[in-house]
Amino acid sequence: MVALLLVTHGDLANALVGSAKLIMGEAPLVESYGLYHGDDIDALKDTVKDAIVRLEEQSGGDGVLVLTDLLGGSPYNATARSFYELGSEVKAECITGVNLPMVLEAASGTSYMTLEELKNACLTSGPDGIVNLKDKIQI
Template sequence: MFKIILFMHGNLAVEFIRASAMVFGEQKETVAYGLDLGCDVDELRNSIKNSILDSTSKGQEVLVLTDLMNGTPFNTMMQLGTECRFSHFTGINFPLFLEVLNRRMSQNMLSAIYGLEEAAKNSVYNCDTFLSEENIP
């Protein structure tokens, strides 16, 4: 099973994991890191780096999910990408996180991340359009 690291602003990563437990139960090898105002970003970066290195030294693949392109979690992971080996997706929303967890149950990491961009495009709906008379049979 590959490891999933969520690195997001505030408590979002913790809450993603907590809410996902209602759908899939407790998830092993899923770790949350949150960026808070005034936190020591270097210390947080080192904790994430150590987590990645610990997993990869055991032969475990790591998938990092961040919330916002060009935000501090994203930028930190881009820097760590020169020092550690992991896959990284950004712009993660809750439906996409659930998709990753679902895929992880039966697929290796390469298969699980294949097509995630397309899945992301299909995770947001305009409900007004969806419920319009044109879409009702």
């Protein structure tokens, strides 16, 4: 089973996980971390790195999909530094630009998709979940 790790600014990661639980129920192997004003970015990098290693082990080697909120933001950069330091030591992928449709897709596919399949599904579901209401209902 692929594990999920959400890393964002503030409460977003926790809120996305909470909203997914509200819609789908509890999902195993999901962790979330937020970066808050005054937090040490190196400490976040260490937290992310430790979480990736732990979750990859708990996944039985199936891997970890990390979802971050903003390309170039501190949570993304902390994740990138973690990936760099870990190298090929663990099986992990990262997508930035997380939204609720992406989290729902990820949480629903962890038990039957490979890490690569899950990554690709999220890369589709995230943008597909962004629509103009008036275009959708044709007014």
